[in-house]
Amino acid sequence: MAANVAHQAGTPLNLVSGYVQMILGDPRTDERTRSRLRTVDAQIQQVTRVLRTMLDRARPPSGFEAVSLGAIITRVREVAQPRLWRSNIRLETSVAAGLPAVKVDPTQLEMALLNLVTNALDAMPGGGTLSIQASAGPKAVRLEVADSGPGLPAEVLSHLFDPWVTTKPAGQGSGLGLAIVRDVVRTHGGSVSAYNQSPGAVVVIELPVSGPPVTSS
Ligand SMILES: Nc1ncnc2c1ncn2[C@@H]1O[C@H](COP(=O)(O)OP(=O)(O)OP(=O)(O)O)[C@@H](O)[C@H]1O
Ligand SMILES: [Mg+2]
Known part of the structure; x- marks a missing residue:
């Protein structure tokens, strides 16, 4: 249901965004209109992001396969690289030798x-510094993402993983x-925590290590 709404709202929004881009790209558009349109565009992007998130949450897992966490970490590094550079953040990654798929x-x-x-x-x-580490225990593999920022605010610690918990404007x-x-970790039969x-x-x-429970739909 939520996925339908997200999709229904997202599709026209995407087309609206196309028009905004078109008017912004038109050399006849004056600076005042341009500045107003940039505000419109920022809001469209924000709504699109929320809708995208709703869709992602609703999507059933597309398929489990045996993969190396090293490969996934490499992908994440590639995707994040431009923002890491821009924000002057050093990414350290480590994958324990012999980590099972x-x-x-x-x-x-x-x-x-x-x-x-x-x-x-x-x-x-x-x-600052961001580190992503993958290591293996007897029954589980452990992925640890650590940063050198200010840490998790005390007021969100007890319900950090609940929806709509944010300290951001x-x-x-x-x-x-x-x-x-x-959600993703639970679908995989795993657990997540933070400190x-x-x-x-x-x-x-x-x-x-053995994979997700077969019961999940
Ligand atoms: N690495 C971190 N360092 C400090 N605080 C964090 C960190 N990760 C999460 N938080 C805190 O936990 C809150 C919830 O994070 P979450 O990712 O669920 O939502 P968000 O980042 O606020 O919004 P969204 O992810 O939907 O854009 C954040 O608002 C922030 O206060
Ligand atoms: Mg977030």
């Missing part, structure tokens, strides 16, 4: 990691990122 939906897991990376980027506007955060991470170190936040995802 995990049975995951790579698209969903990548999206979850990108949500964590985005949060870390938001937390370090002046630059309206228009900059919807509070869905970590809820999506939790503060000094300095910075750490999010830990544990995924079963």
Whole structure:
């Protein structure tokens, strides 16, 4: 249901955005109109992002396959690279030798990691260090995303993974990122937790080596 609404609203919005781009690109458009249109465009982007998130949440996992976490981390690095450069953030990655392959939906897991990376980027506007580490325990593989930002605010710690929990101003955060991470991890039969170190936040995802439970739809 939510997915339908998101899709129905997103489609015309996308076309509206096309018109906004067209008028912005027209050399006859004066600067005052241009500036107003940029405001319109920023709002369209914001709504699109929220709708996109709703759709992503509703999408059933497309397929589990045995993948190396190293490959997924490499993908995430590629996608995030431009923003890492711009924000002056150093990304350190490490993958333990001999890490077993995990049975995951790579698209969903990548999206979850990108949500964590985005949060870390938001937390370090002046630059810093981000680390993504993959290691293995006896029954689970562990993915750890740590940053050198100010850490998780105390007021959100107890309900961090619930939807709509955010400390960001309206228009900059919807509070869905970590809820999506939790959904994705649960679909994979895993668990997620977060804590503060000094300095910075750490999010830990544990995924079963054996793969997701067969019961999930
Ligand atoms: N790495 C981090 N460092 C500091 N605070 C964080 C970090 N990650 C999450 N948070 C805090 O947790 C809140 C919830 O994060 P979440 O990703 O769910 O939503 P959001 O980032 O606010 O919005 P959205 O992800 O929907 O754009 C954030 O608003 C922020 O206060
Ligand atoms: Mg977020």
